Amino acid sequence: MVILVIAAINIYIDFKARDFLFDHTNAIPDNTYALVLGTSKYVVGGGKNSYFESRMKAAEQLFSANKVDTIIVSGDNREDNYNEPKRMKQALIELGVPEGLILEDKSGTKTDFSIRYFKNKYPGQGVTIVTQKFHNQRAVYSARKNGMNAVGFNANDIGFLRDKKTHVREWFAKVKAFTL
Template identity: 35%
Template sequence: MNAILGGMWRAYLRRVVRLGFAAAIVVGVLTAESSMWLRTAADGHIFTVADVPAAPVAMVLGAQVYDDGTPSPFLEARLELARQLYAAGKVKAILVSGDHMDWGYDEPGNMWLWLNAHGVPAGRIIEDHAGFDTYDSCARAKRVFGVDKMIIVTQAFHLERAVTLCRHLGVDATGVGDTTMARFRAPWLQASAREYGAADKAAWDVLSGRDPVFLGRPETSVQEALDQG
């Protein structure tokens, strides 16, 4: 009896291993396909500050803010690129989109403060407090703020996904990506590796056509900023 049970158990384990191996192959193929889709769709739409075509709006995607309100180095690098775009006359307004789900944690509010302290006029900065992920930021830029054309600002490893999602959602989007944070080798490589999983999520978001976590009513704040001349 023990020999029979042992044989059944070994057969079961072999079946589980085969199924797990097959599942890993399927996931790997899907991830590779998703990553290729993002890369192909963003091709020709990624630039430097110097050569990016002008657009009415730049959208800065949120990242970590410290407890004292200071942007993390990764976020500060994004904000600096947006400042450069505004100073160069490449954009007339900056939309800062990030997480403000908890009252005590406010990415867009602190992004606004940084930009204003570094020379961007208050009336040119618009806050999106429900940019909980890249898909939500892109969808809300179009459906809430009425943005049809913009330059997306984030780190270079994130840019293909951001540009592709925004373009899929109806925004004529180009992108400018920060590479200065690559000097922090470990976090840069970790974040770059996470993009493979994020590619699968991006594909799912597009296929499902989901609404943002919070949509809300249309706002005129971007247009009001642009109307200042």
């Protein structure tokens, strides 16, 4: 029964978000702001994080296609030596996004915190959320549930088979988002 409830909630959230998720810049509506959800630049044990790289490329694509004017990078920075927004900002600058058009949200330790920050800081503004599709389903669902005019731009994903842990964790995060 528990598995059926988890599956039903995931299907419901995916269904509610589907019309607001985009894979290509030519189809996505324009927004003033993009909100890039944080992740570490490196994986545990070393090496580049594919999620990070894909999100930065997706945000740059939106900017280059004139689909957003300003990019907000939101992530964890609770420790002196770990600062997701700072690393995301640097990566976007390296991709050619002007530094003055990148804002840092240092309260984004969780997806819900990033969404609340944006809603409180920019009330009534539309936003394009940038992350992988499996994560964007929940983020856009949560934002719209909270009265925000949000769409999602899906960054490339490495797929379930290469990262089962993150994808399965997201199934449970969707259940939590549904109940809040």
